[in-house]
Amino acid sequence: MRRPRQSWAGLWNISFGFFGIQVGFALQNANMSRIFQSLGTSLDDLPALWVAAPLTGLLVQPVIGHLSDRTWLGRLGRRRPYFLAGAVLAAIALLLMPESPGLLMAALLLWLLDASLNVSMEPFRAFVGDMLDKDQHAAGYAVQTAFIGAGAVFGSIFPWLLEQAGVSNMVSGGGIPDTVRYAFWFGGAALFLAVLWTVLTTREYSPAEMARFDGDAAADAEDQARVTQALARRPLGGSLAWIAAGALVIAGVALLGLEKELYLLGALLVAYGVASIVAIRRARGGQAADMLGHIVGDFGGMPVLMKRLAVAQFFSWSALFIMWINTTPIVAGAFYDAPDARSPLYQAAANWVDVLFATYNGIAAVAALTLLPLLARRIGQARTHIVGLLCGAAGFASFFVVRDPHWLLASEIGIGIAWASILAMPYAILASSLPQRKLGIYMGLFNVFVVVPQLLVATVMGSITKHLFPHAPIWTLAFAAAALLIAAVAMTRVERARLA
Structure with missing residues (x-):
């Protein structure tokens, strides 16, 4: 049994809430470095303050994904309770x-903001798959990407x-200007109202309907048994290797004086x-896989594709996080000659970064509805993603040419x-x-490969910047361009897996 085909109005309603979520992410991405620097932090300390955001996503998304797969709250549905709760907190x-009033409060609020946005965002990815049949997945994620770009x-x-x-746009003696203050207030209202629109205008399919669509009402019980059996057979050596790797990293930081x-x-x-040791021992003891068991078991048992x-996702998001952290100091220092956050020219540069970020997101919204579907029909989704990644690498490289x-x-x-391709093609595939x-x-586990590169960028890239080019952060964009090239090469293996 197939899901009913959604009209354009249905696609709009399913994804409109993502407009509001992305308003929140855009305000965060474009302005948090500015807020931190305005409150007195140095360029070297920016990556450390940004660590809270990806760490929160890493912990929140797999848990929310597992819970939303198993939630049903009657008229409120399966995914929508999480949309709404996250929107209120964000x-x-x-x-x-x-x-x-200071850096500590700003860092704590960044943690709350990112956690709340992740609570809303993760179920939205799965929501498209729930509501659409496979032949509409590409269209559904394209519309979602368009709303992401618009937001x-x-x-x-x-x-x-x-x-x-x-x-x-200035505060005497430093601080957060009214332009940023009002933007965050209006953004909070827009986020809540957009998510509320999706909650009120969509009806999720019940568990019984979903079972009919997917053709196997006993699949959940079979999956529970499969995960439990796979965990019970897994050797403990792999778990010990993870622990040893973590211990080596901790020892290396202590001995080599790396970033804390x-x-x-x-x-x-x-x-x-x-x-993973806890999950394996529970499975060997005959206990059915719980949330921890499913997260560990499904992470280790991911399909080859x-x-x-x-791998492509890991390098793609490494490049993006380099851009989000460093674009404001890059533009202010390299193009406005204004590295001091207290200067009027720095604030002018920061506002121009807002325009630049708005531009790439606007391009993404248009490309998601026009260029990407056209390319996907002609050359396939994987090859379309390769083209998109190469375009991004060229964009980063051009910063070294433009004056x-x-x-x-x-x-x-x-x-x-x-950006349009990164948001649409992997999820459609x-x-x-x-x-x-x-x-x-x-979808929650896939987010690990969005979050881990951000953690590495926020830590390792800070050390690289500090030691190799402390006064020229523009060189971080060379790493971003290289990361997208590696991601494009990795996508060739995805194409081979799909053809196999």
Whole structure:
């Protein structure tokens, strides 16, 4: 039995909430470095303050994915309770962020904001797969990407628009200007209302309907047994290897004097090793796999195509996080000659970064509905993603050629095409290849390969920048361009897996 085909109005309603979620992410991405520097932090300390965001996503998304696969709250449904709860908390964080009295409060609110956005975002990825049949997955994720781009344009450019309308962009003696303050307040309202629109205008399919669509009402019980048996057969050597790797990272930080944030990476490796030992021992003791068992078991048992796609995702998001952390200091220092966050020129550069971010997101929204579907029909989804990644690498490389900051708008065209492809193609490929009943947990686990590169960038890249080019952060974009090239090469293996 097939799912009913959705009209364009249905596709709109399913994905409109992502417009609001992306408003929140765009305000965070374009302005948090600015807020941290305005509150007195140095360029060297920015990556450490950003660590909270990816770490939160790493912990939240697999858990929310597992829970949303198994939730049914009657009229409120399966995924929508998580949309709504996350939107409320994210809106509160956006309202409070501009009033932060110091760095500690701003960092805590960034943690709350990112956790809340992840609570809303992860089920939205699975929601498209729930509501659409396979022949509409590409269209569904394209519409979702278009709303992501539109929301990011709104969130990125709003401080600049406020300045053009006469709102003050400076604070005497330093601090957070009114342009950022008002943008965060309006952004919180937009986030909540957009998510509420999707909650009120969609009806999720019940568990019985989903079982009829997927053709196997006993699949959940069979999957439970499969995961438990696979865990029971798994040797403990792999778990011990994770623990040993984490211990080596921790020892390396202590002995070599590396960035302290790398302790987090070591701790995560150790924690996963311990969690897998617990899950394996429970399975061997005859206990059915619980949430921990499913997360550990499904992570280790990912399909081959998903593993290969994860490599491309890892390098793609490494490049993106380099851009989000460093674009404001890059533009301010290299194009405005204003590295001091207290100077008017720095604030002007920061507002121009808002325009640049709005540009690449606008390009992404247009490309998602026009260029990407056209290419996907002609050359396939995997090859389309390769083209998009190469466009992004060219966009990053062009920062070394351009001298006038206004010409950076051209650079954002390639970056925008890459962003559209990163948001649409991997998820369309996954949604058509994974079992629908486990789409939430698999999408949550796939997010590991979005989050881990961000943790590495926020720690390792900080050390690289500090030691190799402390006063020229533009060189971080060379790493971003190289990462996208590696991701494009990795996608060739995904193409071979799909053809196999």
